[in-house]
Each structure stands twice: as C-alpha cells, then as structure tokens.
Amino acid sequence: MSSIKEYFFEVQQENCIEWIRQQYGIEIDPDEDEEHWAELAGEYSAMLEAGEAEFEWLNRHSHSEFFHEFSAELATASSMLTLGSSQHADTLSKLVYAHVVTLMEALISSVVRKLIVSEQILLMNLVAGYKKLSGITVTLKQIAEEPKVVEVIVLKALSELSFHNVATINQVLHAMFGEHMKGLGLNEIGRICSKRHDIVHRNGKTVEDQPIELTSQEVQQAIRTISEFAEDLKSRIYNAFTAKDAAEF
Structure with missing residues (x-):
C-alpha cells in the first residue's frame, strides 16, 4: 500500500472512530473488537454514502x-x-x-x-x-x-x-x-x-x-x-x- 493510500486509510479510520464516539459515546479499538468495529464502520460508511447521494440529488435539481x-x-x-x-x-x-x-x-x-x-x-x-x-x-x-x-x-x-x-x-x-x-x-x-x-x-x-x-x-x-x-x-x-x-x- 502506498504512503498516500495508507494516510487516507488512517484518516478515514480516525474519522470513523470520532463519529462512533460522538454518536454512541463509546471508545473503540478496531484491532481489539473487530466484530463490533466492522458493524459500526459499516454504519459509518452507509452514512457517508447517504450523504454523498444527498449531495448528488440536490445538485441534479x-x-x-x-x-x-x-x-x-x-x-x-x-x-x-x-x-x-x-x-x-x-x-x-x-x-x-x-x-x-x-x-x-x-x-x-x-x-x-x-x-x-x-x-x-x-x-x-x-x-x-x-x-x-x-x-x-x-x-x-x-x-x-x-x-x-x-x-x-x-x-x-x-x-x-x-x-x-x-x-x-x-x-x-x-x-x-x-x-x-x-x-x-x-x-x-x-x-x-x-x-x-x-x-x-x-x-x-x-x-x-x-x-x-x-x-x-x-x-x-x-x-x-x-x-x-x-x-x-x-x-x-x-x-x-x-x-x-x-x-x-
């Protein structure tokens, strides 16, 4: 993985951890609680996709x-x-x-x-x-x-x-x-x-x-x-x- 991709991945992971903290009030370590992390990270990803879809919809009209x-x-x-x-x-x-x-x-x-x-x-x-x-x-x-x-x-x-x-x-x-x-x-x-x-x-x-x-x-x-x-x-x-x-x- 290139250094740029590594940085992007780290930023996205940090943003996801912060979102989980604000949304659910919990601290999570992706390496120690992989199952729970996968579930919440999927929710975060879906939220981002919904936001992008919202932008696209608004821009079409x-x-x-x-x-x-x-x-x-x-x-x-x-x-x-x-x-x-x-x-x-x-x-x-x-x-x-x-x-x-x-x-x-x-x-x-x-x-x-x-x-x-x-x-x-x-x-x-x-x-x-x-x-x-x-x-x-x-x-x-x-x-x-x-x-x-x-x-x-x-x-x-x-x-x-x-x-x-x-x-x-x-x-x-x-x-x-x-x-x-x-x-x-x-x-x-x-x-x-x-x-x-x-x-x-x-x-x-x-x-x-x-x-x-x-x-x-x-x-x-x-x-x-x-x-x-x-x-x-x-x-x-x-x-x-x-x-x-x-x-x-």
Missing part, C-alpha cells in the same frame, strides 16, 4: 423544480377530496390535511438544502444567523480533510429539523435571507400546522380530547393558504436573487 413539483402534488392532493364516499369523508379530509402540510415541509426542507449547497453566501448566512449552527466548532484539520465539512454539518442539522414548526421556518429563512423574509405570513400556517399535529399525534383530538371535525371546504382553504404561502416564498427568494447587492441577503 434546482429550487424552482421543487416549487413546480410541489404545486403539482398539491393539486393532486386537492383532487383526492372528491374520491371518497360520504361515509369516509372525515377520514379522507384528515389524511389530505396532514398530507398537504407534509408536502409544505418537504418543499421548504428541499429548497433550503438546495440553496445552502449551491449558494455559498446563503450557507454562511445560515451558519452565522441560526443559533443551532453558529455555535458548532469545526477544526482546520476537519476542513483540510473534508473541504465540504460545513455543508455536511449543516445538511445533517437541517435533516433533523421539523419544517412544520413555524418558529423553525421563520428562524432558518430569516437567517438565510434577512430583510427579504420580513413580513412572511406564518400565523395561518401555524394554525394549520397545529391542527395537523392534533390529527397525526393525537388521533384527531385536541389536548382537551375534543374530536376534530374537518369539512372538505376547510381542507381546501388550508390548501389555498399553503399554496399562497409557497408562492410568496418563491417570490421572496426570486427577489433576493435579483437584488443588486447580494450582501443584502
């Missing part, structure tokens, strides 16, 4: 594509309201209601992740302005070994966020775009997300154990509200990109 696909999926969800019988109308309404919020969450998550890997200034804005990221320490050694370590850390953090939480939506978007997100309408989105939480996590009941009753008209209104929110968000991002001074992000 534009944020505009995500908005286009979202609109199509939202229209499909709306059409589903006419498919059920009156006997199952309430259940169908709840399913569609929860689904459209999930579509919105996926849209925001995908757009944010796409933009932070393609626009360095937005990545830096997010790292500097979002408290859950600004306190993370990255060493020069990590940067030298993995130039994209910041993107990797940020993508991992974003994957753990819930974008049906309006506080999270607000904090992340304002950190990235600043004044361009001023006045972003989240009040009604918050009410919709709260009702979705009752549907998904309390079997369609409020914290007072009151059953939630949804009409198809109410679901359609929620769909319109989410659609209008997405259009507003797309417009704000477009305005940010067309601003004369990119530093105004």
Whole structure:
C-alpha cells in the first residue's frame, strides 16, 4: 500500500472512530473488537454514502423544480377530496390535511438544502444567523480533510429539523435571507400546522380530547393558504436573487 493510500486509510479510520464516539459515546479499538468495529464502520460508511447521494440529488435539481413539483402534488392532493364516499369523508379530509402540510415541509426542507449547497453566501448566512449552527466548532484539520465539512454539518442539522414548526421556518429563512423574509405570513400556517399535529399525534383530538371535525371546504382553504404561502416564498427568494447587492441577503 502506498504512503498516500495508507494516510487516507488512517484518516478515514480516525474519522470513523470520532463519529462512533460522538454518536454512541463509546471508545473503540478496531484491532481489539473487530466484530463490533466492522458493524459500526459499516454504519459509518452507509452514512457517508447517504450523504454523498444527498449531495448528488440536490445538485441534479434546482429550487424552482421543487416549487413546480410541489404545486403539482398539491393539486393532486386537492383532487383526492372528491374520491371518497360520504361515509369516509372525515377520514379522507384528515389524511389530505396532514398530507398537504407534509408536502409544505418537504418543499421548504428541499429548497433550503438546495440553496445552502449551491449558494455559498446563503450557507454562511445560515451558519452565522441560526443559533443551532453558529455555535458548532469545526477544526482546520476537519476542513483540510473534508473541504465540504460545513455543508455536511449543516445538511445533517437541517435533516433533523421539523419544517412544520413555524418558529423553525421563520428562524432558518430569516437567517438565510434577512430583510427579504420580513413580513412572511406564518400565523395561518401555524394554525394549520397545529391542527395537523392534533390529527397525526393525537388521533384527531385536541389536548382537551375534543374530536376534530374537518369539512372538505376547510381542507381546501388550508390548501389555498399553503399554496399562497409557497408562492410568496418563491417570490421572496426570486427577489433576493435579483437584488443588486447580494450582501443584502
């Protein structure tokens, strides 16, 4: 094995040991616990492959594509309201209601992740302005070994966020775009997300154990509200990109 290959192997092994330490809080010696090492090293390798696949997927798409696909999926969800019988109308309404919020969450998550890997200034804005990221320490050694370590850390953090939480939506978007997100309408989105939480996590009941009753008209209104929110968000991002001074992000 050449000295370069040996060094690469050693670096990868050190990184894996550190990942195991952070993930599971244990110290492991590859030579003394070969079976356990093989299992955890395989998990680490799978994590790296998943991260690489994530980068490739994001690089294949534009944020505009995500908005286009979202609109199509939202229209499909709306059409589903006419498919059920009156006997199952309430259940169908709840399913569609929860689904459209999930579509919105996926849209925001995908757009944010796409933009932070393609626009360095937005990545830096997010790292500097979002408290859950600004306190993370990255060493020069990590940067030298993995130039994209910041993107990797940020993508991992974003994957753990819930974008049906309006506080999270607000904090992340304002950190990235600043004044361009001023006045972003989240009040009604918050009410919709709260009702979705009752549907998904309390079997369609409020914290007072009151059953939630949804009409198809109410679901359609929620769909319109989410659609209008997405259009507003797309417009704000477009305005940010067309601003004369990119530093105004």
